[in-house]
Amino acid sequence: MKIEKNQIQEFNGRFEKEHQTDFGALSEKLDRKGIPVEAIIGKLIDFQIAIPSWALGAGGTRFGRFGGVGEPRNLEEKIEDVGLLHALNRSSGAISLHIPWDIPENVAEIRRLAASHGLLFDAVNSNTFQDQPGQALSYKFGSLAHVDPAVRKIAIDHNIEVIGYGKELGSKSLTVWLADGSSFPGQADFVTAFQNTLSSLQEIYKSLPADWKMFIEYKPYEPYFYSTVIQDWGTSHLLATKLGEKAFCLVDLGHHLPNTNIEQIVATLMMEGKLGGFHFNDSKYGDDDLTVGSIKPYQLYLIFLELVKGMENPSSVNPPLSWMIDASHNLKDPLEDLLQSVEAILIAYAQALIADKKSLKEAQLKNDVGLAQEIVQDAFRTDVRPLVRESVKRAGGALYPVRAYREFNVREILFKERGAGKATGL
Numbered sequence: 001m002k003i004e005k006n007q008i009q010e011f012n013g014r015f016e017k018e019h020q021t022d023f024g025a026l027s028e029k030l031d032r033k034g035i036p037v038e039a040i041i042g043k044l045i046d047f048q049i050a051i052p053s054w055a056l057g058a059g060g061t062r063f064g065r066f067g068g069v070g071e072p073r074n075l076e077e078k079i080e081d082v083g084l085l086h087a088l089n090r091s092s093g094a095i096s097l098h099i100p101w102d103i104p105e106n107v108a109e110i111r112r113l114a115a116s117h118g119l120l121f122d123a124v125n126s127n128t129f130q131d132q133p134g135q136a137l138s139y140k141f142g143s144l145a146h147v148d149p150a151v152r153k154i155a156i157d158h159n160i161e162v163i164g165y166g167k168e169l170g171s172k173s174l175t176v177w178l179a180d181g182s183s184f185p186g187q188a189d190f191v192t193a194f195q196n197t198l199s200s201l202q203e204i205y206k207s208l209p210a211d212w213k214m215f216i217e218y219k220p221y222e223p224y225f226y227s228t229v230i231q232d233w234g235t236s237h238l239l240a241t242k243l244g245e246k247a248f249c250l251v252d253l254g255h256h257l258p259n260t261n262i263e264q265i266v267a268t269l270m271m272e273g274k275l276g277g278f279h280f281n282d283s284k285y286g287d288d289d290l291t292v293g294s295i296k297p298y299q300l301y302l303i304f305l306e307l308v309k310g311m312e313n314p315s316s317v318n319p320p321l322s323w324m325i326d327a328s329h330n331l332k333d334p335l336e337d338l339l340q341s342v343e344a345i346l347i348a349y350a351q352a353l354i355a356d357k358k359s360l361k362e363a364q365l366k367n368d369v370g371l372a373q374e375i376v377q378d379a380f381r382t383d384v385r386p387l388v389r390e391s392v393k394r395a396g397g398a399l400y401p402v403r404a405y406r407e408f409n410v411r412e413i414l415f416k417e418r419g420a421g422k423a424t425g426l
């Protein structure tokens with residue numbers, strides 16, 4: 001299925017008048033404050049968020065999985081799904097693949113298909129958290145951190161193989177998320193596990209092309225419950241620093257203990273030039289992988305405020321960031337959910353862009369706590385949705401992507417085309 005431009009134009013035409021009223025009122029308000037509306041629209045249009053191939057089907061929990069209908073049955077259909085999202089919001093112009101779930105059989109054809117939807121390949125993701133069919137030795141007690149060098153070699157070779165697939169697809173980064181850890185005190189030696197991981201990553205790093213980045217993702221617990229080798233941003237930063245200038249930390253919003261100040265982590269990593277990428281999702285308790293902005297939209301905005309401050313800092317040494325969604329759950333239609341996530345990200349970004357950072361700095365220098373709070377909250381409490389809609393519309397997307405998705409009967413059409421099958425790789 002493909003959404004045609006004239007479908008979107010016809011849809012937008014019906015809502016143009018009400019949108020112009022909303023956008024006009026907001027523009028006027030922002031103009032009065034001296035906020036550069038056109039420049040902000042340009043930034044919103046440029047902002048692209050990669051969609052992970054594993055979020056396109058219904059996710060499961062350890063208690064079961066309730067599949068949806070019309071889920072993608074292969075890599076081609078996953079690309080088609082991301083193409084549908086991108087047609088609707090013009091902000092989902094990349095796909096992040098998971099190897100071995102998404103090994104391309106015909107690379108040239110896959111590249112051509114992605115290009116026909118206007119999509120690029122973002123970071124490739126390795127998988128050493130589960131054994132693959134026919135694998136000689138098991139990852140049960142670890143992969144890159146394993147005490148047996150023969151197991152480590154299998155995990156290293158897999159990561160190098162993933163880089164190979166990424167090179168063929170035009171990807172420029174490898175994301176390593178390591179499940180390795182222990183569930184019982186005494187099970188593993190912390191120092192040995194760290195040193196094994198570092199030397200394994202150093203082997204992989206040697207195979208990283210000159211213009212690539214390696215993202216090191218951290219997570220405090222799960223699947224193991226006593227210790228995780230790469231448990232926090234400090235460990236990730238330590239590894240990235242020891243590896244070299246192509247290695248960076250990756251922040252997954254769900255990979256923190258409750259109430260962690262993620263915006264402070266983001267600010268610190270950007271200051272050090274070591275923030276590489278982002279996995280967006282939302283959570284209430286743990287790594288819940290819920291829709292971005294569904295639980296803690298204020299936190300998302302505060303994180304974006306630090307990101308924007310970092311990006312707008314002319315002396316920043318941090319490279320451009322890689323933006324990705326990493327969510328998966330089993331209640332909503334995955335495509336509709338991803339449209340909501342992308343919209344939430346754009347809203348938080350727009351709020352951070354309109355925030356009066358100059359006045360905030362002045363208030364901070366005067367220790368004017370009350371004023372600082374007023375400034376920070378003023379942007380968050382501004383309904384920036386007309387600004388986001390205007391940017392999506394100018395880029396060729398639908399004014400209301402979720403509504404358009406429903407009106408175009410996307411899921412029903414995909415169901416007719418694909419049947420009730422379950423998505424691959426989940």
Ligand SMILES: [Mn+2]
Pocket residue numbers: 177217252279326
């Ligand atoms: Mn993640």
